[in-house]
Amino acid sequence: MEQALVIAAHGSHLNAESSTPTFTHADTIRATGAFGEVRESFWKEEPHFREVLRTVDADEVYLVPLFISEGYFTEQVIPREFRLDEWDPELWDSDGTSASHATLTAEDTGQTVHYCGPVGTHDSMSDVIVQRAKSVTDDPDVGEGFGLAVVGHGTERNENSAKAIEYHADRIAGMDRFDEVKALFMDEDPEVDDVTEFFESEDVVVVPQFIADGYHTQEDIPEDMGLCEDYRDGWGVPETVEGHRIWYAGAVGTEPLMADVVLERAADAGADVSAAIEQVRGETDGASATGD
């Protein structure tokens, strides 16, 4: 029986483009032929989490949440809506950023579901953030002379939300690629509003950890940072704010290399996708393809 991949994303009742990155990454993976079936599914759109497994023929499914952090959605909503009744957060044995996978049975369909940690906390997500910086500056060597701000939503209701952002900021700082790396937030300190205060570098790349571009990444973060008075007027890349050139990247989830993280999650759970990973990395990470 062939293996299937199901991507679980949030989606939106209000924003038509919220699902676009999910479709795009699914298409990239579909084109590799690594899975007999690749299905998108959503909390707010259709196919809904509740119904998607019945549209999948395979008995063995790799389920990858296209979410930024571990927490409410990955630990409660997705397992419940997919009817993974044996689920217990202990199965992931995670400290908030270290979830890997758990193998469960879907009660309504009987399928074996390898439930993976979210894309946002996978180590390879750090590479996507760096790739996003390369994309937005159009410079594969970007790093020296640049600061990097990794921006999260932040919320007091979920401590893992900030952990996921800090985790990647620390990892990227450890690469010694950028002069400075900071984790900043919308709803908690340190706040992205004051981005220029946190950097000495004249050039700062700002990468928001969101799956899709929407209200936060296209309206309030640009306005809060002072890139524009009104988001409808747009902003330049880079845009000068208080003497700093701000290279605003938009949602990290729109970066094509995200498809690789989805595959890495499935691979960690036992899916046979090594050739697909190589292919996707070659296609979506320009720098890797040229030997960077």
Add this chain to the structure above:
Amino acid sequence: MDEDPVDALVATAPDGIDFDGLRVGAGTDGYTFETPDRAETGLDEAGLREAAAASPYVGNWYFWHAVAPQTDARWDFLRWLEGSAEHAVPERYDALDDGLATEWGQLRVTVSLDGTAGRRYGLRHVDDAETPASDLTAHEDPLDARELAKRDDDGDYRPLKTAPSLRTGWQFPALGPADLVEAVHAFYPATVQNWHREREGALDITHWHETVERQTGIYGVVRTWDRGEGYEHVNWVAEACCDDSQCLKRREWQYDEETELDVAGGDGEFPCREPCSLVIAAARQWTKLEGEQTRTYEFELTPSEKEQIEAIVDAVADGESEDIREADVYDGANRYRARFLRAKLFDEEGNLAGVETDD
């Protein structure tokens, strides 16, 4: 699929075939080949091949066993599209020669023969049934349907895939059977599977009460919807959201296993097995609003003004406000009439008849 249907038939004959009126077998005295209009026994292989080559039953058998998707729901759906349960092969093939059309929500699916052992499927909006193909944008990739389903003819986002607002102007002129089902899935996700489960008597329905009981986070509040009059509130939800004018699914969920709702579930072809995320999101808002106590406001309206307010609510609720003609000031929901009412009755803060909401 590359195999010749007659070769496949000869290879399968020893296992026996009994499908759609075709019966084939192999015994010590040779092959048997039977259809409703002929029966031959004692055939050698050449004889079997000769009989098979002339018979549409063979191409039909081959299509359904070697070409069409074999998973139950998809197979059942494709069979239903050409009325295979009601029509024998010869009459079905006659109809397929001309092209058979079936509706699935707002989709018009046509099936025609592609050789003797194939099918070609066309897909377009039911409102485009008579539109010349040259006036429609042609698509080949079934996944293009995801983008087509996203917005209506006005360009507005459709968060509910089964809303009766599918855009027009496109067609998939020639899909294979597997791709046809993929496209239908992209337009109306999981409808084929749930419809099939219902036909098998295995549709798993999750009723209102059970659905709201499992809600958490910001949706946890809908659990309190069961207060007081109980399911009367749920009737209002179903009447607001689950009407044919709003959703093409036929609502099968009720208040709970024992308690049916009073409002009809609609006439859609495919069933709705539990309150959807839009219904839950709307019910969350109503739960909060319905927590308020009524109070008495006093203001005066002319009889026509009262009727005008009723007409405005009706027009908005039925999505008809856009259709009211610009100069039709006889309609209470006409824009000029509404602007006059506002000019006359609202104060600077927007209070009806100058009465404050929180006074």
